[in-house]
Amino acid sequence: MGDFFANLSLGFGVALSLQNLGLAFLGCLVGTLIGVLPGVGPIATIAMLLPITFGLDPTGALIMLAGIYYGAQYGGSTTAILVNIPGEATSVVTALDGHEMAKQGRAGVALGIAAIGSFFAGTVATLVIAALGAPLTGLALVFGPTEYFSLMVMGLVFAVVLARGSILKAIAMILVGVLLSTVGTDLETGEERMTFGLPFLSDGIDFAVLAMGIFGIAEIMRNLDHTEHRDVVRQAIGRLLPNRDDFRQSYKPVVRGTILGAILGILPGNGAVLGPFASYTLEKKLAKDPRRFGRGAIEGVAGPESANNAGAQTSFIPLLTLGIPPNAVMALMVGAMTIHGIIPGPQVMTKNPNLFWGMIASMWVGNLMLLVINLPMVGMWVRLLKVPYRLMFPAILMFCAIGIYSINSLPTDVMFIGLFGFVGYVLIKLGFEPAPMLLGFVLGKLMEENLRRALIISRGSLETFVNHPISAGLLAVAAILLVIALLPSIRKGRDEVFVED
């Protein structure tokens, strides 16, 4: 327990330095700004703004990126409530009741309870991360290549199970992602694989290029397919602070949502997405009058929003302790860390305690800032929603192009975001989800490395994955999950959970 407080105070020492406070604020502000704009989710935002952090020290850069991440998530909720456009999967549920509340002139209360619930969830999640960080890092140290490989297999299976749409397509996407990660020079033999003899492919496909292409650019192309129709709420936003009645109705959902979200967020795969859905379902089950849901029930905003934020934060746990990104956003954080010369994994905590604890403490600071940024400034965000998309997307294009160019100073990288953008557009048109592909791509390299090591140690025997108890357990979980997901009856239930409207 003494350690816990010592670590946290070390973290707050780092996070409360003037520079890091400024960076956290800037990150939250920019993240909110971009998150509010419909059509730009957290992944595209981080990919786009990655270059801005290059000049900073690693701690400051990660603090700012984390701020952008929460900011974009928060901003997404604002858009979901005011415009009924869920920027990404996690705010789909918020749009259901949040937008109804807004239509009834209670937009302010919806935004308020979302912010307050998120802040509470963020505070709890920060403490959970701080408490779990040390023991999990200890666990990670006993992991060998065999266990790591199995852990990643389990992570990918989670991603399959939690992806929307066809399971077969999700599996295919993950395989394609891993396949893409093998492009480039083979580390062991130095032979070039699938490079078409092109020199700029010999280092492999750049992660940022792939991410920005299939999320940022493809998203623009897809948005252009539909004529724009924004249902911006015309009523007054109304008062922001929920009254006593609202609080009485929502404090329990907030607590339950926080717990659910925090647990589900730790899961590999896309845990943060599951939290809001689970919370919404739970609140609806527990409610005295479930018919109110979908018609502006405050519990339907409070619970999922808290779960969303708790999950977003606890999804840092696998990354910080095991070095394994549980979702696409965390995969981008890996990219950011490696650019700054930090290899994510259990060593980060011992080698860079300032960075590790500073980042955790800054999460709480960032949550506090978001409260300040979002509530009083909501009028400004609403005005931002009136910027037409025809002016917004050329600006986004421009930022993407500049951002990707400044990473390696290669014009070919810029061309590749165009190519991957088109690939992403085609994938969406064919009913494939791009997120599992990105995750497969990021984990692919790690997997190949660990598979190789594990097989060298075991002299080429595949049994090693079953003989190691931890590895066997992880694979068993993966297998069971996959079977459950493929069972038709449960699949039906799963489809219902992910139905968008």
Next chain:
Amino acid sequence: MSETVSGDLCPARAGPVRSPQSLVAGLTLVALAALSLWLISDLDQGTLQSMGPALLPRWLAIAVGLCGLVLVGTSFTTDGDFLERWSLRGPVFVIGSILAFALTIRGYSFGAFALPGLGLLVAGPLGIILGGYATPEARLRELVILALSLTPFCMVLFGDLLNLPIPVFPQALTSLFPADWSQKAVLRACAALMTAGAIVIFLATRNRHPGPVDVADHSGRI
């Protein structure tokens, strides 16, 4: 960004294919798998104990191909989605804008064909205006003002404040300015000129009746 107005409004099911989307998706996967298998065909697979460079990609490609075949199979047995209608205007202009940016930012030579490095000063407006036409709602005046105000903003933000390694203007441009001006001073002068241009255009054309907009088709498709 209204709900998807997709092609599945026209229920004309022709032939034995019951899910065209799955069919095309499956065939795409099979093609991808075939391409990878062909690309790594001359690489060594090695053994499990010492994995060769081709081992993982080969088995992944086979798995991708199998997924594709199953998808093709299901497209004949299970009802599924139709292919959404495709628009070409969006992708063509977006990719065109990205290409234009990539080709002009630092200069590019390809055989006898060579472009000088023009920097953000040219690449920015070019990319914005070209990209802007990806939607049929594009209006030239708006795009020009956007280009002339966003480009200097990016020049100052990325080139001046953040010091990112991005070419800001063509080198030939420095000769137009007094010799003792630093790069940053030239950058700021350019940015100021562009911003001024944006303001002038904004004020000069403010009262003009909004000209005939490109209203060929407001459905967002061509």
